[in-house]
Amino acid sequence: MLALADVDAKGFEKTPEELPPGISFSTHIVDVANQARVNEWAGDVVNEHGCVDIIINNAGVASVASIEEIEQEDFNWVFDICFFGVLYGSKAFMPYLKMQKESYIVNISSVNGFVPFPNNGPYNCAKHAVKALNQTMMQELRNSSVKVLSVHPGGIKTNIARNSRVLGSAAENDGANRFASKFDRVASTTAEKTAEMVVQGILKNKKRVLVGTDAVVMDILTRLFPQRFSDYVGKIAMR
């Protein structure tokens, strides 16, 4: 049984045909940046479904601009959804998850959670913060029934680039379209494969899942050459 939440009701229109037959689900309109609404949603899910075994905090957005140029509001938009949304979801469902014999909090970070990319400052900061939140909860929930999975995808073929706010000089000369096309060229893993890897991560009791060969390679290079690899990413991405 799935309890699906999104801020955008349109996203649910195709849900019945996208799910395998026989899967029952409920849909909920939730802005994850609104803590009161997230708390209410958690209560609704338990009332409707009886219990919760897994929460996947997945919603995310990006504002593309340099730290120098970005307006505070555009920084906050990303941080409120990508970090506080994940924190609110983790906290709201934790008491219900603790009631289960075995349960999982799955929080979606990114490769940006261990290596930053230029002109993506709010997203880099939020995804690093999600990684820290995940590791903190792993320490604190060590003796409970709740496990935590930190997911770090590389480029995944989704609408994230098209849904991004491309701002300031990054927006010049049709920057939004150039950003989306560049993303489409490098995003090599499907959303279906990502979901499969998350499920495998849960079944194998993993704490961390890297999605895609790009994520695995970036993880190795970050461990070997933390500063030099970050400098290299900056040089390549700013071309």
Ligand SMILES: NC(=O)c1ccc[n+]([C@@H]2O[C@H](COP(=O)([O-])OP(=O)(O)OC[C@H]3O[C@@H](n4cnc5c(N)ncnc54)[C@H](O)[C@@H]3O)[C@@H](O)[C@H]2O)c1
């Ligand atoms: N696509 C990638 O390459 C990639 C890589 C690493 C991590 N991620 C992460 O994966 C997650 C999913 O992103 P995606 O790639 O599917 O992007 P997407 O833009 O295709 O989907 C994001 C979803 O989040 C929803 N959403 C946005 N704001 C919301 C809010 N305030 N409340 C509730 N829902 C909201 C959107 O309506 C949309 O359905 C994000 O956390 C993203 O940061 C994506």
